[in-house]
Amino acid sequence: MPKKVSTKNPRPVGDESPRSVGDESPRSVGYEIPSPIGESVTRIDAHEKVTGAAIFADDIQFGPNLLFARIVRSPHPHALIKKIDASQALALPGVKAVATGADFPGYLGLYLQDRHIFCRDRARYIGDPVAGVAAVTEEIADQAAALIKVEYEPLPPVFDPEYGISPEAPLLHPRLGEYQVANFIFPEPGTNICNHFKIRKGDVDEAFKKCTAIVERKYHVPQIQHVPIETHVVVARADEGDHLTIWASSQSPFAQRDLIAKGLGISQSKIQVIAPYVGGGFGSKAGVSMEALAVAIALKVKGRPVKLRLTREEEFYTAFVRQSLVGYFKMGCDKDGNMLAIDNRYYWDGGAYTEYGVNMTRAAGYSGSGPYDVPNVRIDSYCVYTNHPVTGPMRGFGMPELHAALEQCTDELAHEIGMDPVEFRLKNCVRSGDIIATGMKMHPIGLTECIEKASKAIEWDKKSKPSAPNKKRGKGIAIMWKAPAMPPNAGSSAYVKLNEDATVSVNIGGQELGQGTFTVMAQIAAAALGVPFDTVKVSTPIDTKYSPYEWQTVASRLTWSMGNAVRAAALDARKQILELVAASWGEDPGNLDIKNGTVISYKSEEQISLYNIVIYGIPLPNDQGWLGGPITGRGNFMPTYVTGLDKETGQGARAVVHYTTGCQAVEVEVDTDTGKVDVVRAVAAFDVGKAINPEMVRSQMEGGMVQGLSTAFFEALQLKNGVLTNPSFVDYRIATSTDAPSDIQAIIVEVPQDDGPWGARGIGEHAMVPTIPAVANAIFDAVGVRAGNPPYSAEKVYLAMLDAGIVK
């Protein structure tokens, strides 16, 4: 039985603060932060992950009725499909179905419906799915796929976004004008421009005339891939009764249900998506990339589950990749170092289909000034169709690509004007209350605190000794901002149910990708209800049939948005419990509280545990009946204040829900004989509003830093004439245990978000945004050169030093 708990009221008499713990508004922060908010509790999924018990999509057991799918893909970057002959494949024993685009005329897409499940009249990238086959073994499926004959008529391709928008370029999507499109995306039919976002603020041309220093640069940031260690995997089963079940490694079960339903022209409730643990997402498993392929094949073999798992090779180029950026940057400042004007043009290589990619273009557009307070801004951000792999969301959503270039330009501008780079950032960075490039007023943020703490931690003013005579050391800093990029009405919901044993089941639609969301939601529910953390469980797997709606697990939005919904649901349950017990005790619910799983009265000092009463209610005296019933709390959250942005000027009152800002600083050592760059130490400082679980927040900062360093030194998809020439770990290197710096400091800054749970906002993506420019700026500090476009391989750095005459 629970021990007697203190009935001392923690809220002093006369507290008129509207922000109390029991306040039902999700906007309250709470002057007393209840446990376990702010505590680094152990992850609730750790035990099953270290014992091998955790179930991922490929671990689910199906039995002998399982079929294996293989996809036949276009070998041409751009081609008409003349004929598909699957007769030999279908004749092979063990082959149960072949699916092609002929049977699936519907369009799929999140922001722009521009792709079919299988190609219909033409293929638009090497890897574009043309046919699918299901067979009883993987071997037979492989053989069958090889027997499917496709006749193509190659068409002239587009491999570069600047060429893509020129009048000479072939039109890759002639029907662009007919596609369904979200009202905040602006395609230009009759061209390859699938989105054009503009900012027109002030008068950049006049402002440049007043600039003492101007930096003008072109950068090309290459495509990269998310490289989740678990490749994409989906199992689909179509029942005779027209219900579709999908098991997938998915960040977004509800979005998948929605997009696939629309693509098939059926109602969302006919589809059930079940999503177990995800072995790494980083955006690749958001939206729909390959999942609909298994659905289409499954529809041809009703009753039998069909599994499609991407090979590592396919993972590199046939799901989602991060788009590449060709960017032209021009910025200027006056003699005192005040940035006066920014004039940037971004040409995004959107790939063959940009149903998701168009929004990265938009996000990079409205955040295109970088985290700076600049009065005159002109941005043109173009998303261009090319015959390259399909681009989709990747951690940072346009911000890493943008900052990779932009933060090197600001660094150059600082040097031009003779100002210390840290001082330059502090002088010009965006602050609370500033009007940013879209006309939105910036909410309270701690960016300056991040810069100050990061530069102090890296000992910015101190020069440290290199480890050998042929080595040079340098320090670099870069700042960032990012807002969740999503439709204005992306919603979260949650319900909380209590069990006889006083445990709490939290039901959510958001996914655990490793970022720790299940743990954080359990913390939020425990805190809002007043129960011990270890009595709270999160119901898994996420299943669209039973779980409450969640837009997607993307945008670093869950702690904030879903956290609000969970908090509201827990407070709703709390309210029901307090009303029940108050009725039983003849008291005012306002005098009651729940502490450690026990309901207490501050007035009468009565106590009762949650056992049983949350299901069976409380009996009235003298056998006169019962009070209460099974307790279920519900809550939701959807931002209501995001406004549109003008199509011509990009101006609007509230472009986004909020920004997370931050800073990274690195110290590097460059080997002047080889160009190899070692990271001596790294510092990250981000304003997360409120760290619900500080160690997990630091883990995001560390993981993001290393992933960022990996992109800074190693990563680029080497596309040649549309062919991905490095689709394996041998040639696409990612950071290993020997590459991680031994000294990474993760600093948490907390300037509360007014509508986040206890002030929290996101961190997941931001942690890898400023890394490339921090490294490039540090290399410049060390050896006085910039090595052009990332990744900064030893060869590139060495050749840059050679070109500059620093080495012979």
Add this chain to the structure above:
Amino acid sequence: MSMHKINLTVNGSKEQVDVPSNWTLLQMLREKLAVTGTKNGCSAGECGACTVMLNGEPVNSCMVLAVECDGAVVTTVEGLAQDGKLDPVQEEIIKAGGVQCGFCTPGVLISARALLNRNPHPTEFQIRDALVGNLCRCTGYVRIIEAVKNAAQRSV
């Protein structure tokens, strides 16, 4: 493809399995024996998600043929805990916060256990070197390395 009957011990348990000659140890574990803790990340011996101990040595099980394992002793992540008590590497990786998505974790734990078995007091460099074949995309490795250090300290 011919079938072969092989006998082996997996996590202390005797198994007799019929496998096609071209199947890997990874396939046999996951698809014949339903021991799914060990993961497939690349099928090419590059990512380490499939790491198991084969006769005490850490191997990429996607690069070992099942038929090579006749008479072998195999330990997977499921075999690290003894009688419900977690191995020190498992306990320490939880405490250090070195688990995020968990997909690389089984392979990492085997590599770590194999390292400490042959070198109970490794230097940081030796730890990094032993783990270089286990790719992780989430953690940045810092807490994994910390965990292995702490596990090593426990056997002082």
